Amino acid sequence: MADNRKIYGMGAEFPSATALFQAAEKIRDKGFKKWDVHSPFPIHGMDAAMGLGKSWLSAVVLCGGITGLLTAVVLEFYPSVIEYKLVVHGKPVSFATVPAFFPIMFELTVLCSAFACVFALLVFNQLPKWYHPIFNWDRFAKVSDNGFFLVIEARDPQFSEIKTRALLEEIGGAHVTLVHD
Amino acid sequence: MSSVPTTEQIAAIQKVPLVTNDRSLSWLTDKVSSVVEERTPFWWWVSFFVTSIIAVFGLFCIGYQISTGVGVWGENHPNGWAWDITNFVFWIGIGHAGTLISAILFLTRQKWRTAVNRSAEAMTLFAVVCAGIFPGIHVGRVWMAWFLAPIPNSNGIWPNFRSPLLWDVFAVSTYFTVSVLFWYTGLVPDLATLRDRTTSRFKKFIYGVFALGWRGSNRHWRHYEMAYLLLAGLSTPLVLSVHSVVSFDFATSILPGWHTTIFPPYFVAGAIFGGFAMVLTILLPARLIYPQLKDVITLQHVDKMAKIICLTGSIVGYAYLMELFIAWYSTNSFEKFTFFHARFNWDGSGYYQWAYGCMMFCNVISPQVFWFKKCRNNLIVVFIICNFVNAGMWFERFVIICTSLSQDYLPSSWHIYHPSWVEQGTFFGTFGIFLSLFLLFMRFLPMIAMSEVKIVLPEADPHHHPHGSEEAHH
Numbered sequence: 001m002a003d004n005r006k007i008y009g010m011g012a013e014f015p016s017a018t019a020l021f022q023a024a025e026k027i028r029d030k031g032f033k034k035w036d037v038h039s040p041f042p043i044h045g046m047d048a049a050m051g052l053g054k055s056w057l058s059a060v061v062l063c064g065g066i067t068g069l070l071t072a073v074v075l076e077f078y079p080s081v082i083e084y085k086l087v088v089h090g091k092p093v094s095f096a097t098v099p100a101f102f103p104i105m106f107e108l109t110v111l112c113s114a115f116a117c118v119f120a121l122l123v124f125n126q127l128p129k130w131y132h133p134i135f136n137w138d139r140f141a142k143v144s145d146n147g148f149f150l151v152i153e154a155r156d157p158q159f160s161e162i163k164t165r166a167l168l169e170e171i172g173g174a175h176v177t178l179v180h181d
Numbered sequence: 182m183s184s185v186p187t188t189e190q191i192a193a194i195q196k197v198p199l200v201t202n203d204r205s206l207s208w209l210t211d212k213v214s215s216v217v218e219e220r221t222p223f224w225w226w227v228s229f230f231v232t233s234i235i236a237v238f239g240l241f242c243i244g245y246q247i248s249t250g251v252g253v254w255g256e257n258h259p260n261g262w263a264w265d266i267t268n269f270v271f272w273i274g275i276g277h278a279g280t281l282i283s284a285i286l287f288l289t290r291q292k293w294r295t296a297v298n299r300s301a302e303a304m305t306l307f308a309v310v311c312a313g314i315f316p317g318i319h320v321g322r323v324w325m326a327w328f329l330a331p332i333p334n335s336n337g338i339w340p341n342f343r344s345p346l347l348w349d350v351f352a353v354s355t356y357f358t359v360s361v362l363f364w365y366t367g368l369v370p371d372l373a374t375l376r377d378r379t380t381s382r383f384k385k386f387i388y389g390v391f392a393l394g395w396r397g398s399n400r401h402w403r404h405y406e407m408a409y410l411l412l413a414g415l416s417t418p419l420v421l422s423v424h425s426v427v428s429f430d431f432a433t434s435i436l437p438g439w440h441t442t443i444f445p446p447y448f449v450a451g452a453i454f455g456g457f458a459m460v461l462t463i464l465l466p467a468r469l470i471y472p473q474l475k476d477v478i479t480l481q482h483v484d485k486m487a488k489i490i491c492l493t494g495s496i497v498g499y500a501y502l503m504e505l506f507i508a509w510y511s512t513n514s515f516e517k518f519t520f521f522h523a524r525f526n527w528d529g530s531g532y533y534q535w536a537y538g539c540m541m542f543c544n545v546i547s548p549q550v551f552w553f554k555k556c557r558n559n560l561i562v563v564f565i566i567c568n569f570v571n572a573g574m575w576f577e578r579f580v581i582i583c584t585s586l587s588q589d590y591l592p593s594s595w596h597i598y599h600p601s602w603v604e605q606g607t608f609f610g611t612f613g614i615f616l617s618l619f620l621l622f623m624r625f626l627p628m629i630a631m632s633e634v635k636i637v638l639p640e641a642d643p644h645h646h647p648h649g650s651e652e653a654h655h
Contacts, residue, residue, distance in 0.1 A: 016640060016645075017640065017641055017642070017643050017645070018642075018643050018644065018645055020643075021643035021644075024399075036398050036399060036400050037398075037399045038396055038397040038398050038399070039397050039399065039402075040206060040210075040370075040374075040397055040631075040632060040635055041370075041402075041632045041633070041635040041636045041641055042399070042402035042403075042405065042406050042636065043399070043402075043641070043643050044636075044641075044642065044643060045643055046399050046402070046643070047399070047403050049643075050399060050400075052399075052400070052403055054407075055403050055404045055406070055407035057404050057407045057408055057411065058407060058411060061411050061415075075331055076342045079331065079339035079342070080339070080342055080343075083337075083339065084337060084338065084339040086339070086341050086343075088341055088343055088344070091343070097343065100342075100343035101342055101343065103345075103348040103351070103352065103422070103426055103429075104342055104347070104348060104351045106418075106422060107348075107351040107352050107355040107419075107422070108351070108355070110355055110359060110415050110418070110419045110422075111355045111358060111359065113411070113415050114358070114359040114362050114363075114412060114415050114416075115362070117362075117408050117411050117412055117415070118362045118365075118366060118408065118412075120404075120408070121366065121404055121405060121408040122393070124404045125398075125400075125401045125404055125405070127393045127394055127395070127401070128390075128393035128394050129393070129394040130389060130390070130393075130394045131394070132394060132396060134396055135396070140396075141377040141378075142377075143377070143396060143397040144210075144370065144373045144374035144376070144377045144378075144395075144397060144632075145206065145207055145210040145374060145377065145378070146205070146206035146207040146210065
């Protein structure tokens with residue numbers, strides 16, 4: 001039935017993290033671009049095995065932190081210096097009392113960094129995405145238990161139904177399956 | 182003399198595996214998920230019934246206090262703070278162990294944390310919920326609490342940003358928010374596991390929504406691991422700052438017994454100390470109820486946490502002694518009075534020497550049994566000592582607040598403080614709230630971070646070669 005459905009890609013299952021790791025290195029060396037591996041936990045060294053670099057999520061978090069710090073500076077100094085000068089314990093609002101403003105600056109820096117971190121994680125990963133073609137593959141439910149999968153997408157220029165199948169079988173993949181959208 | 186080590190020697194230096202009995206990935210998924218998936222057990226209903234009644238009674242006391250006024254509490258002049266702030270500091274301190282486990286032990290690569298971090302973080306959140314109640318209601322006119330927030334208002338009044346009480350508002354609310362974010366980020370892969378396992382359409386929908394469509398992709402894990410590292414890096418200074426700020430509430434005042442520079446580190450150590458005791462108080466019964474988790478939360482974990490309790494308890498003990506020493510060394514008569522008369526009661530003029538004695542015994546003396554491996558491995562001993570510590574940490578805050586306030590500079594204003602039934606009921610009620618929330622957590626969410634424990638299993642290592650391969654370690 002339904003072979004007029006769009007092909008998403010071709011998936012293969014591997015027996016262990018070790019097998020998946022070695023398979024990923026081979027796929028990387030073949031020069032594939034649109035592919036991914038799926039595992040129940042992050043596999044140590046897999047980023048390099050897939051040829052992926054460092055995650056630049058940290059840059060977004062830095063921006064979030066700077067935003068939080070500046071927000072705190074404005075939030076504290078505008079009322080305290082301009083709008084509603086408050087003399088407490090006879091202490092003036094001058095540079096000498098700046099340390100007393102530090103705790104809130106610190107807290108807001110952390111708060112905005114943490115929000116930036118989580119939102120950047122969602123944006124970078126394009127989550128939430130409740131529908132994904134890979135979920136159509138019945139074996140794939142094991143991915144959150146003990147399944148290790150490698151999926152090459154149909155939009156990869158080197159993708160070919162016959163050659164990719166042969167390649168996945170050659171590098172040790174089992175249950176090689178065409179996944180439809 | 183041979184330089185080749187014997188098998189026994191190799192076994193002696195090899196680390197004990199974190200998950201015992203050589204368990205597999207699917208074993209872990211099954212056992213942890215089964216806690217959530219099985220029929221709600223009878224003991225759960227009974228416990229939840231009891232704890233929720235206690236919680237409701239606590240809420241009734243809060244309602245009574247709000248509708249009648251703070252006069253229903255036992256506070257007087259000069260005891261403007263008493264059980265309310267004691268309980269606030271007590272609960273917020275308990276939360277700190279969760280963040281220590283999830284953040285600081287992550288940064289220091291203590292892999293054993295994976296077995297306990299989820300439940301400890303949950304405990305953090307619930308403890309902070311309980312903590313937040315007290316400063317919220319002790320302001321008296323709760324409907325004016327929004328004045329704490331820096332919001333432009335028609336009176337043109339802004340909060341004093343140089344007040345430690347306002348720092349507290351920011352610190353505690355940031356702490357709660359960041360802890361929720363951290364906890365939820367860690368939960369996403371495990372929610373996906375529950376989503377993939379459940380057969381109920383309704384549960385699949387609910388878990389599916391919160392799992393955000395997680396599919397274990399390595400392109401996702403890459404950012405996820407970075408996010409996790411950064412959140413741990415952010416939470417580490419945050420957790421140290423929160424209890425430091427709480428201690429500033431006292432330390433920046435001029436009251437003898439409060440006005441000390443040792444407070445921030447002493448409070449942070451005390452918070453971790455009390456928090457670990459609460460983690461064990463909760464996990465030991467959970468481990469008894471769910472024996473399938475014994476291979477994950479092993480004696481090794483209990484042993485390590487007991488060692489941390491012993492260490493932090495000794496730091497706290499050092500701080501107590503240093504306070505006494507400085508009181509003597511400073512030659513400040515008010516400082517000396519607070520410590521040697523009001524707390525130590527050398528001449529019979531103190532009110533609370535029994536509380537000071539309880540604090541000393543529970544916090545300094547009792548955890549010293551953890552120097553002995555036999556005691557650390559005896560779960561009954563560990564449980565009893567942890568409850569001593571729980572009580573001792575509450576007494577510590579009570580001693581700090583009440584002995585200093587009740588006998589301050591002017592003897593004519595001295596006054597003893599007794600808690601009213603409303604205060605007692607509110608405190609009792611927060612235990613109901615805390616335990617009810619924890620029971621709900623156990624019932625509906627995976628108690629153990631499965632995706633994280635899987636990383637510490639040998640088969641998760643991509644260079645692992647099972648059974649008799651030459652490259653055994655990596």
